[in-house]
Amino acid sequence: MATQGTAAKPAAAHERWVLAYEHGPARRRPPVGTRLPVGRSVEVGRERELSLGVEVTSDGISRVAVVVTATEAGWDLDLRNANGATLHAWGQPPQQISGHQSIAWPRVAIRFHNGQRFDQPHTSYHWVLLEADLLDITPAGPRPGSRTSSATVTPAPPGPLSRPQEDAVRMVFEPLLAWPPQVPAEPLQLKQVASRLGISEAGVRDRLGHAHDRALRLGLHHNVGLNNPEYLYVLVSNGYLAPPTGRNHRVALPWLE
Structure with missing residues (x-):
């Protein structure tokens, strides 16, 4: 099973990143964004400091699609995109989300809907990636506060996968x-x-x-x-598969640093 700790982690592992990532039939924008210290916020949208729906053009993305705040426990999201959004936490089923959300997961993607059908050749996709290597994966899931039932007491977990x-x-x-x-x-x-x-x-x-x-x-x-x-x-x-930890895809925007 995957375990996480801070003792032997390099400095880069302690960083929180917020990245805009977009792709469509004619253009792909690599994940670009900024480190976000705990307690700081960044606005993302067509007319905000971290743009979304501009380089891969879409009027269906709101001027302010989301406000992201890094917290000690994870991320606070204020979702404002008029066409809605879907949470893609790594290794978990997608789920639609709205309003204010608290998320705790090491790799989270928010896909912002732009009014286009999901499965059409001309569709463009607009994401915000939230990356935090030191956040734990737990059975409570990426939205621990959304669970309505308590966990059942279980025997000791089975051993790791070979x-x-x-x-x-x-x-x-x-x-x-x-x-x-x-x-x-x-x-x-x-x-x-x-x-x-x-x-x-x-x-x-x-x-x-x-x-x-x-x-x-x-x-x-x-x-x-x-x-x-x-x-x-x-x-x-339950920690039987470790999340990705690669960082080479990140491109820092100097005006946000």
């Missing part, structure tokens, strides 16, 4: 675990995974089956298919 098991899980769900996120994102077929790993489909099923069984012991309520991400979400929220 390397072959983790490799199989990461490969079958590779599009869902990509960072920055991909949309649309669908799991691979088991035969594709078998081909890429150089093993039989039965071998893939065996590896994924062990991972699925762990998810059942961790609280997954029913059996699901081996390329159904419901058990992935359980494994991630």
Whole structure:
């Protein structure tokens, strides 16, 4: 299972980043933004210091789409985009969000809707990425305050995934675990995974089956298919897959530093 601590982390791991990331049929803007110390805020939108919907043009993004504040526990969001937004916390199911939200997760993406259909060739996508290496992944999820039921007392968790098991899980769900996120994102077929790993489909099923069984012991309520991400979400929220930590995609905007 993934564990996190501050003792051996390099200085860069302590940084909080807010990044605007956009792509459309004709243009892709890399993730650009700024470090955001705890207690500071940044406004993001078509007419704000961190622009969204400008370089990849979209009038469907509000002048102020969101105000992001870094907090000790994570992030506070004041969502103002008129067309709405969807939360894509790494390794978790997407969910629509609005208003004021408190988020605690090491990798969070907010996809801002612009009035276009999600699945059309001309659609543009507009994201804010929130990155904080030292925030923990916990079973409470990225919106811990939104849970309405208390956790059930459970036995000691099962042991970590073996390397072959983790490799199989990461490969079958590779599009869902990509960072920055991909949309649309669908799991691979088991035969594709078998081909890429150089093993039989039965071998893939065996590896994924062990991972699925762990998810059942961790609280997954029913059996699901081996390329159904419901058990992935359980494994991630219980620390069985470490989140991405790469930083090479970040481009700092000097006027925000």
